[in-house]
Amino acid sequence: MSAGSPTPEPPTPALPTPYLRVDVDRLRANVERAAGAAATAGVALRPHAKTHKSVDVARLQLEAGAAGLTVATVGEAEAFAEAGVGDLFVAYPLWLTDALADRLRALADAGVRLAIGVDSVRGAQSAGRLLAGSGVEVVVEVDSGHHRSGCDPRLAGDVAAAAAGAIGVRGVFTFPGHSYSPDGRASAARDEAQALATARASLESAGLAVAVASGGSTPSLAHTETTVLDEVRPGVYVFGDAQQWELGSMPADDIALTAVATVVSHAGGRLVLDAGSKVLGADRAAYATGFGRLLEHPDARLVQLSEHHAVAELPGPLPALGSRVLVVPNHCCTAVNLADVLVPTVGGTPWPVTARGRNG
Amino acid sequence: MSAGSPTPEPPTPALPTPYLRVDVDRLRANVERAAGAAATAGVALRPHAKTHKSVDVARLQLEAGAAGLTVATVGEAEAFAEAGVGDLFVAYPLWLTDALADRLRALADAGVRLAIGVDSVRGAQSAGRLLAGSGVEVVVEVDSGHHRSGCDPRLAGDVAAAAAGAIGVRGVFTFPGHSYSPDGRASAARDEAQALATARASLESAGLAVAVASGGSTPSLAHTETTVLDEVRPGVYVFGDAQQWELGSMPADDIALTAVATVVSHAGGRLVLDAGSKVLGADRAAYATGFGRLLEHPDARLVQLSEHHAVAELPGPLPALGSRVLVVPNHCCTAVNLADVLVPTVGGTPWPVTARGRNG
Numbered sequence: 001m002s003a004g005s006p007t008p009e010p011p012t013p014a015l016p017t018p019y020l021r022v023d024v025d026r027l028r029a030n031v032e033r034a035a036g037a038a039a040t041a042g043v044a045l046r047p048h049a050k051t052h053k054s055v056d057v058a059r060l061q062l063e064a065g066a067a068g069l070t071v072a073t074v075g076e077a078e079a080f081a082e083a084g085v086g087d088l089f090v091a092y093p094l095w096l097t098d099a100l101a102d103r104l105r106a107l108a109d110a111g112v113r114l115a116i117g118v119d120s121v122r123g124a125q126s127a128g129r130l131l132a133g134s135g136v137e138v139v140v141e142v143d144s145g146h147h148r149s150g151c152d153p154r155l156a157g158d159v160a161a162a163a164a165g166a167i168g169v170r171g172v173f174t175f176p177g178h179s180y181s182p183d184g185r186a187s188a189a190r191d192e193a194q195a196l197a198t199a200r201a202s203l204e205s206a207g208l209a210v211a212v213a214s215g216g217s218t219p220s221l222a223h224t225e226t227t228v229l230d231e232v233r234p235g236v237y238v239f240g241d242a243q244q245w246e247l248g249s250m251p252a253d254d255i256a257l258t259a260v261a262t263v264v265s266h267a268g269g270r271l272v273l274d275a276g277s278k279v280l281g282a283d284r285a286a287y288a289t290g291f292g293r294l295l296e297h298p299d300a301r302l303v304q305l306s307e308h309h310a311v312a313e314l315p316g317p318l319p320a321l322g323s324r325v326l327v328v329p330n331h332c333c334t335a336v337n338l339a340d341v342l343v344p345t346v347g348g349t350p351w352p353v354t355a356r357g358r359n360g
Numbered sequence: 361m362s363a364g365s366p367t368p369e370p371p372t373p374a375l376p377t378p379y380l381r382v383d384v385d386r387l388r389a390n391v392e393r394a395a396g397a398a399a400t401a402g403v404a405l406r407p408h409a410k411t412h413k414s415v416d417v418a419r420l421q422l423e424a425g426a427a428g429l430t431v432a433t434v435g436e437a438e439a440f441a442e443a444g445v446g447d448l449f450v451a452y453p454l455w456l457t458d459a460l461a462d463r464l465r466a467l468a469d470a471g472v473r474l475a476i477g478v479d480s481v482r483g484a485q486s487a488g489r490l491l492a493g494s495g496v497e498v499v500v501e502v503d504s505g506h507h508r509s510g511c512d513p514r515l516a517g518d519v520a521a522a523a524a525g526a527i528g529v530r531g532v533f534t535f536p537g538h539s540y541s542p543d544g545r546a547s548a549a550r551d552e553a554q555a556l557a558t559a560r561a562s563l564e565s566a567g568l569a570v571a572v573a574s575g576g577s578t579p580s581l582a583h584t585e586t587t588v589l590d591e592v593r594p595g596v597y598v599f600g601d602a603q604q605w606e607l608g609s610m611p612a613d614d615i616a617l618t619a620v621a622t623v624v625s626h627a628g629g630r631l632v633l634d635a636g637s638k639v640l641g642a643d644r645a646a647y648a649t650g651f652g653r654l655l656e657h658p659d660a661r662l663v664q665l666s667e668h669h670a671v672a673e674l675p676g677p678l679p680a681l682g683s684r685v686l687v688v689p690n691h692c693c694t695a696v697n698l699a700d701v702l703v704p705t706v707g708g709t710p711w712p713v714t715a716r717g718r719n720g
Contacts, residue, residue, distance in 0.1 A: 014459060016434075016720040050667060072668045092668060095624040095634070095682050099374060119625050122681055148669050149625045149632050177666070264455040265479050265509045272509050274455070278697050279719050282642040306537070307410060307693055308432045308452060308719070309508050321482055322455050333667055337638050338697070340717055357700055359639050359668070360376040 017262040017324060018275035020339045024346040026256035027238060028060065034221070034237050035064035041226040046070050046089060046214070048235030051333045053355035054342060055083040057238060068113070070233040074103050075358030081112045083354065088112055089214075091173060091233060093119040093141050093149050094127075101130035108135040115170050117141045119151045121162040128166030137168040139214065140203070144195035145188060146177035156199035157206035164208055171212035171230075172199040179220035182287050185249060189223035192216075197228050219249040241332040242293040243285060257342075258295050258326035259335065261310065263319050271300070271312040271319060275327050278307045281334030288330055295326040302327070377622040377684060378635035380699045384706040386616035387598060388420065394581070394597050395424035401586045406430050406449060406574070408595030411693045413715035414702060415443040417598060428473070430593040434463050435718030441472045443714065448472055451533060451574075451593060453479040453501050453509050454487075461490035468495040475530050477501045479511045481522045488526030497528040499574065500563070504555035505548060506537035516559035517566035524568055531572035532559035533593075539580035542647050545609060549583035552576075557588050579609040601692040602653040603645060617702075618655050618686035619695065621670065623679050631660070631672040631679065635687050638667045641694030648690055655686040662687070 038045035044067040049058055058069060058080060068087025071077045077088045088107070094100060094116050108114050118124040119141040127138050140159045143150035151159055153172075160169045174195050179188035196213040203210050216224060216232030224232055236244060239257035244250035259279050265272035280292050282305060290301035291310065300314035310327065319325055329335035336342070337357065341350035398405035404427040409418055418429060418440060428447025431437045437448045448467070454460060454476050468474050478484040479501040487498050500519045503510035511519055513532075520529045534555050539548035556573040563570050576584065576592030584592055596604060599617035604610035619639050625632035640652050642665060650661035651670065660674035670687065679685055689695035696702070697717065701710035 016457075016459060018719050093625050093627075093632075095622050097376075097682075099376060119627055120681065123625070126682075143627060147628055148664060148666060148671060149627045151627065262455050265453050265483070267453075267479055267503060267509045267511065268507055272453075274720070277641070277643065277694055278717075281637075282644070282691075282694060283637065284642070284644070304508060306508060307697075311508060321480065322457075322486075331642075334637055334642060337667075338717065357638075357698065359378055360634070 015343065018259050018279045020335060020342050021258050021260050021326070022342045022344045022351070023256045024344045026254055027057070030238050030240065030254055030256060031060045031064050034234065035066065038232060039065060041224065043224065043226050043229055044231040046231055046233050047238070048091070048233050049080060049355070050076060051235035051336065052238055053336055053353045054351050055080070055354050056351040058083070058085060061238070067231065070235070073358055073360060074100055075360055076355045077107060077114070078103065079355035079358055081107050081110065086112055088114055089139065090116040091175070093117045093123055095123060096126050096130045098130065104131060104136050105134045115139050117173065118159060118163060119149050121159055124159045124162035128163040132166040134167070137170040138163045139170045139212065140172045140199065142172055142174050142195050142199045144174040144176050144215070145191040146175060148175070148177060150174060153195040153198035154202055157202035157208065160203050160208050161206045169203070169208055171210040171214065172196055172203065173214035176215060176217050176220050179217045180243065180247065180285060182247065185219045185247065186223045188217070189220040189225060192220065193225035193228040218244060219247050222249070236332055239332040242328045242330045243288065245293060245328065246288060252295065252298060255295060255328055257332050257335070258328055260324055261327050263321050263323050263325065266318055266321060271314065273310040273312065273325065273327065274308060275310055276306050276308040279335065279338060280305070280310065280327060280329040281331055281338060283331035283334055285330070292330050293328040295328050297325070375703065378619050378639045380695060380702050381618050381620050381686070382599070382702045382704045382711070383616045384704045386614055387417070390598050390600070390614055390616060391420045391424050394594065395426065398592060399425060401584065403584065403586050403589055404591040406591050406593050407598070408451070408593050409440060409715070410436060411595035411696065412598055413696055413713045414711050415440070415714050416711040418443070418445060421598070427591065433718055433720060434460055435720055436715045437467060437474070438463065439715035439718055441467050441470065446472055448474055449499065450476040451535070453477045453483055455483060456486050456490045458490065464491060464496050465494045475499050477533065478519060478523060479509050481519055484519045484522035488523040492526040494527070497530040498523050499530045499533045499572065500559065502532055502534050502555050502559045504534040504536050504575070505551040506535060508535070508537060510534060513555040513558035514562055517562035517568065520563050520568050521566045529563070529568055531570040531574065532556055532563065533574035536575060536577050536580050539577045540603065540607065540645060542607065545579045545607065546583045548577070549580040549585060552580065553585035553588040578604060579607050582609070596692055599692040602688045602690045603648065605653060605688065606648060612655060612658060615655060615688055617692045617695070618688055620684055621687050623681055623683050623685065626678055626681060631674065633670040633672065633685065633687065634668060635670055636666050636668040639695065639698060640665070640670065640687060640689040641691055641698060643691035643694055645690070652690050653688040655688050657685070
């Protein structure tokens with residue numbers, strides 16, 4: 001495994017910028033910290049692999065005790081199944097076509113333990129019809145306050161019942177995405193627990209057992225109510241990013257993913273870098289203080305972002321023209337999906353972003 | 361050439377969503393309209409290929425009379441040179457390393473007419489030292505009000521003089537990116553002309569000829585001051601996007617690039633689509649009314665965007681679960697860079713996004 005070398009090495013200076021760099025020591029520490037916390041709390045950890053899309057990172061997670069992986073798309077499931085991952089949950093309310101159902105059946109036939117999300121009676125009926133006899137299970141998605149997908153938790157039993165005659169119902173899940181707000185981490189975890197408890201009761205009223213109540217996000221992880229949740233699915237915790245830094249859920253010292261960028265200009269007395277939105281992604285949440293941060297200059301802010309330019313303002317002397325700086329993307333998941341490889345600080349061989357672009 | 365079939369065909373219904381669709385009739389009309397306007401105005405059109413990264417689209421542009429292509433990176437230049445494009449301008453203030461200079465020399469040695477940007481005396485000295493005798497020319501970038509890269513136009517002669525002893529100086533260029541504001545299109549074009557006129561005078565004061573004064577952006581294109589500019593470098597005009605639609609620089613009927621998405625949920629009485637930020641990009645300018653638009657539902661707005669969910673609000677009945685809609689990304693350049701292929705409405709064979717991810 002390419003992450004296995006014990007000897008840290010600096011990134012190859014000759015590598016052309018911009019590129020994504022993984023601090024392997026920090027990555028390992030992040031993986032082990034979350035695995036330890038989940039084990040102590042008695043919840044299963046099923047990390048979301050959309051963050052890294054990397055077989056190398058998935059192996060670290062599974063070796064540390066992850067119960068399986070979460071993915072967002074059938075394409076991601078196929079990529080990780082091909083790499084030998086045997087337990088996958090597509091945490092998304094897929095709208096099944098015959099073609100999509102055939103691909104899921106093929107994965108199950110190959111021995112993968114597989115579940116998908118549903119969030120409506122019609123979606124559940126469709127899954128029951130198209131996946132009957134496949135061994136694929138469904139998990140009912142409920143809305144815990146993020147207001148994206150997911151049904152009302154009180155209706156989870158109706159959704160589950162629409163599939164239950166035809167295929168297995170594993171349980172209920174939610175994504176407490178409203179944890180991504182400056183003061184929302186603990187309250188989102190409370191909402192998550194309440195929604196999952198309501199959903200569990202709704203299934204049980206319909207005579208259906210709930211094997212798994214699954215939630216989790218990186219910002220809310222430390223507040224997980226383990227009396228209700230059986231499983232958590234954080235993704236970002238492996239790398240961290242400027243969002244986690246600014247939300248206070250990960251300190252800068254834990255951030256394992258940066259874009260290595262060259263200072264190409266001092267135009268206007270500011271720092272102009274060659275890593276733009278086609279490297280960092282353009283995510284900018286309402287609470288973000290800029291388009292990204294500089295790891296070694298905590299007072300700097302990326303105040304302007306184009307496809308191939310990031311403009312930073314910072315106090316004090318500017319890093320020299322031609323020097324390299326480490327840029328922390330706002331959202332690591334979208335940055336990773338823009339790269340073909342991640343460059344580890346240990347081992348020398350780039351890690352392929354195997355599931356990059358597997359959106360369908 | 362794959363765009364050459366005369367018979368329109370509907371997109372293959374079996375193709376899994378999400379994917380990017382190119383309306384070839386609209387694309388051709390956009391290419392020909394800009395080529396005709398440039399010819400009438402007597403300015404050279406050197407389209408920015410970072411928008412499409414596609415050899416198929418580049419061929420349409422060159423067949424319509426483009427003088428060559430603009431690119432943002434050496435990697436893009438290599439991709440288009442390999443496809444046979446013989447005249448390339450890297451409109452970016454590259455900070456040259458030995459490795460980057462070697463790659464540029466190799467392109468020039470292969471017969472490509474090549475120029476790169478410089479925006480500082482030190483950058484120009486470096487280009488002169490590392491590219492002497494290569495045949496590669498430099499073009500001095502000046503800031504016309506976008507305040508990204510580019511030197512003060514009054515200092516353009518100093519920058520040019522720092523290279524002129526060693527390599528050829530072709531002229532001056534700017535990107536009037538502040539045209540991307542609701543009322544900024546005409547005024548940005550005036551700023552562009554003024555900056556280029558000042559820069560031209562600065563070079564001439566230093567005893568240097570200016571063969572090309574180059575500008576252009578899609579929003580400002582109709583306002584180009586052709587008494588000053590010799591060349592324009594718009595990119596987005598080939599496809600259009602929600603930004604151009606909202607700025608008023610391209611009508612919805614000209615938009616040639618959309619993401620085909622499936623309605624996966626009606627959670628909360630809203631439309632949830634399977635094309636998220638990993639397909640559309642997360643660009644959202646201050647003036648944007650949402651994260652994207654729906655081509656066939658002008659009153660709809662994408663009010664929430666995650667990696668694999670776009671949530672739309674619209675008046676009237678929601679399109680059915682499982683139906684497909686055409687999503688207009690806010691910024692076509694970043695959407696294209698997320699895809700491996702573009703699916704044309706004519707010809708059947710997907711067009712590779714050849715220069716995707718070529719950031720360095």
